[in-house]
Amino acid sequence: MNQQSDPDPCPSARTRWWRGILCWLTFLVTPLGWFCRGRLIRRMEPERLEHGLVMVLTGIEGRSFLNVGLLSGLIDGGVRSAMEIVDWTTGNRLLALFHLRGWKRNNRVALELANKVIAYQDQYPSRPVWLVGHSGGGGMALLIAGALPPGRKVTGIVMLATAVSPRVDFGPALANVQTSIWNYYSWFDLFFLWFGTTVLGTIDGPHGPAAGAIGLRSDKVQEAESIGRLIQVPWHWRMIKQFNLGEHFGCVHRVFVAEEVAPLIRASEACRDDAEADEARKSSPQLHLA
Numbered sequence: 001m002n003q004q005s006d007p008d009p010c011p012s013a014r015t016r017w018w019r020g021i022l023c024w025l026t027f028l029v030t031p032l033g034w035f036c037r038g039r040l041i042r043r044m045e046p047e048r049l050e051h052g053l054v055m056v057l058t059g060i061e062g063r064s065f066l067n068v069g070l071l072s073g074l075i076d077g078g079v080r081s082a083m084e085i086v087d088w089t090t091g092n093r094l095l096a097l098f099h100l101r102g103w104k105r106n107n108r109v110a111l112e113l114a115n116k117v118i119a120y121q122d123q124y125p126s127r128p129v130w131l132v133g134h135s136g137g138g139g140m141a142l143l144i145a146g147a148l149p150p151g152r153k154v155t156g157i158v159m160l161a162t163a164v165s166p167r168v169d170f171g172p173a174l175a176n177v178q179t180s181i182w183n184y185y186s187w188f189d190l191f192f193l194w195f196g197t198t199v200l201g202t203i204d205g206p207h208g209p210a211a212g213a214i215g216l217r218s219d220k221v222q223e224a225e226s227i228g229r230l231i232q233v234p235w236h237w238r239m240i241k242q243f244n245l246g247e248h249f250g251c252v253h254r255v256f257v258a259e260e261v262a263p264l265i266r267a268s269e270a271c272r273d274d275a276e277a278d279e280a281r282k283s284s285p286q287l288h289l290a
Contacts, residue, residue: 011076016255019076020243023254026065030249031093033065040068041085043075051269052081052128052155053120055113055144057137060099060163060203062089066134066252070160070261073254074132077262080269081128086113088140100136100163100203110143117144118152126275128155128268132261134252135192138162138183138212139203146172155268157181158261160251161189161212165202168211171220174229181224182264186235188246189213233260 011019026033041063054074058067067085074083088109089099099106117129131154133141138159145154156179174181193213201207211217215232224230235246242259244250251257 019072020253020255023069023072024243026069027249027253030064030066031061033068034063034093036063036065036068041071043071043083045082048080048082049120049124050127052130052265052272053117053124054079054081054083054130054132054265055117056083056085057131057133057140057144058085058087058089059135059137060089060096062091062093062099063087066249067137069254070132070134070252070257073252073257074262074265076254077258077266079262079265081130081265088113088137097200101201101205103203103205106140106203107143107147110140111147113140113144114147114152117148117154121152126272128265128272130154130156130158130265130268132158132160133162134160135212135248136163136203139164139168142168142170142173142181145174145176148176152176153178155179156264158264159183159212160261161186161193161248163193163197163203163210163212165197165204165206165208166211166214166217167206168202168204168216169220170216170224170230174224177229179268180229180231183211183216183230183232184235184251184260185212185215185232186246186251187213188235189248192248 056067056071063085071083071085131141131144139162141157141159145157153176157177162183170181189212193210197210198208202210221230239256242256243253244256
């Protein structure tokens with residue numbers, strides 16, 4: 001099982017290796033992650049809620065050791081925000097194809113989750129909110145951000161091996177993102193995001209290789225990339241050292257997440273800390289020398 005320890009962004013080589021092997025072993029029994037409960041799937045302590053919120057969106061399989069590994073990686077990487085694995089599926093694994101292609105239902109659930117974001121922001125204004133989605137969860141992240149009303153934004157979106165089409169309209173989501181959308185993709189995701197989405201389709205409908213395999217591609221993509229609003233990260237051989245072999249599961253390995261995804265979220269937490277410190281200095285009584 002993916003055991004969670006205190007945040008340790010710089011673990012020893014031995015600890016890092018142990019985490020890597022243990023996470024790989026859990027991936028062999030991925031569906032059993034459904035039985036995980038408590039701190040393995042939800043870290044919503046009051047002290048974490050004060051720092052921000054990270055919604056970890058499952059793939060079409062629902063809660064599994066894949067998303068447990070993802071959440072564990074964020075904790076390993078020192079993320080201080082509250083975190084929760086959000087299972088947006090029906091909970092029935094036999095309906096995985098429906099989760100992928102149930103467009104009307106997915107939009108309805110996205111609206112419900114957008115309201116959850118709003119409720120958090122009402123209670124904890126100015127805190128960072130991140131949407132991190134794997135596979136079908138990447139598509140849900142776009143739908144959730146796009147469903148936010150005017151004036152409401154999430155801090156950032158991270159899509160890992162997302163099952164959306166390369167020409168998906170991400171404009172509505174990007175308009176409601178403060179920083180950027182990160183798309184981690186791999187040409188070696190052959191079974192799920194080449195063969196699978198070609199035969200069964202992507203979460204937004206079209207059949208063919210998904211954006212999690214070949215990246216997002218359109219004129220809007222080039223424009224968004226040119227101003228840093230869309231950041232696409234292809235798989236690289238160096239990621240093997242982070243236990244990411246370029247297949248569908250490597251991008252949610254806890255070591256990879258701790259070293260690649262967690263720093264993005266930690267940066268937004270640090271920005272808020274700096275803003276609070278500046279505000280405290282401005283509001284503190286000024287000492288005047290006679």
